[in-house]
Amino acid sequence: MVIYNVTSNMAQSLENSWLEWTREHIAQVLGTGLFMDARLTRVLVNEDDGSSTFSVQYKASSREALEIYHEKYSESYIKLGHEKFGEQVLSFRTELELIDEYRVTGNMN
DSSP, rough: EEEEEEEEEEOEEEEEEEHHHHHHHHHHHHHTTSEEEEEEEEEOOTTOOOOOEEEEEESSHHHHHHHHIIIIIIIHHHHHHHHHHGGGGGEEEEEEEEOOOOOOOOOOO
């Protein structure tokens, strides 16, 4: 399994409009059928400039599925984000290979 992670940083004043746009964008990306699910998270860091940082993690079943995404969709989706927010949102992308996953069940106390 492969996780495609997109981390984005923006001025706090853009947070609401970015989140609204991103929720629609996540639905479009999942609509390609190349990812199993997605997770939207806030990065819990206190930026000196008061900016906000978020991470979207898309889980692909294989490296091949992620490569197809890059070949067919990635460039146009990145372009849409730039058209909407320009340089006001800085993003970087990482690819992670899932090695193991652990879960706790039952009482956590």
